[in-house]
Amino acid sequence: MTEREQLLLPVYNQIGLQFADLHDRAGRMEAKGTIRLALKWTQARRFFYWRLRRRLNEEYLLKHMAANSPVEYSSRETLLETLKAWSGVAAFDKDDKTVAEWYEENRTAVGRKLDSLKKEFVAYQVAELLRKDKESALRGVAQMFSMLQTAEKEAVLKMLNKA
Numbered sequence: 001m002t003e004r005e006q007l008l009l010p011v012y013n014q015i016g017l018q019f020a021d022l023h024d025r026a027g028r029m030e031a032k033g034t035i036r037l038a039l040k041w042t043q044a045r046r047f048f049y050w051r052l053r054r055r056l057n058e059e060y061l062l063k064h065m066a067a068n069s070p071v072e073y074s075s076r077e078t079l080l081e082t083l084k085a086w087s088g089v090a091a092f093d094k095d096d097k098t099v100a101e102w103y104e105e106n107r108t109a110v111g112r113k114l115d116s117l118k119k120e121f122v123a124y125q126v127a128e129l130l131r132k133d134k135e136s137a138l139r140g141v142a143q144m145f146s147m148l149q150t151a152e153k154e155a156v157l158k159m160l161n162k163a
Contacts, residue, residue, distance in 0.1 A: 036094060050096040057103035058083065061110065068118040086113060 022028060026038035039047055061083060066074040073079075084092040087102050103110065129137040145153065 047096075050100055054096040054100035054103070057100060061103070061114070064114050065117060068114065068121045070121065070124055086110065 026035065029035045030038055058080075062076065062079050065079045065082065069079070087099060087106075089095065089099050089102055092099055126137070126141075129140075145156065148156065
């Protein structure tokens with residue numbers, strides 16, 4: 001039996017290596033969705049440069065978006081879809097260079113959108129407080145109202161009349 005094992009060991013070893021090799025190839029990994037595309041060695045540095053630039057910008061934006069979004073809207077996928085819609089980049093999922101450049105070129109516009117998102121979130125939080133405990137929330141609004149200047153009070157009253 002031992003002699004037969006020694007005879008077959010090189011064959012089984014070769015089969016095992018071939019099996020493992022088939023599962024670790026770029027084509028197989030791409031087919032399974034583990035990677036987006038196979039890299040050519042000559043393009044690897046450029047690919048990772050743009051990938052890193054994009055991801056650094058993206059993570060910064062996602063962090064700020066998540067901090068200023070209700071919990072039900074702050075999943076990574078939802079926030080990425082929002083960024084995709086903001087950018088208008090057709091190949092958003094694949095073109096790291098274009099997306100990274102868009103983030104950097106439109107930093108002020110994205111900043112305005114983040115500010116708008118933050119304002120919407122604050123309004124959402126106030127509305128949520130009103131839904132939970134109307135009396136206490138209205139008391140807080142009245143207290144805040146008493147601290148405003150006359151012009152600010154008039155602006156608030158106009159806004160409330162529109163609603």
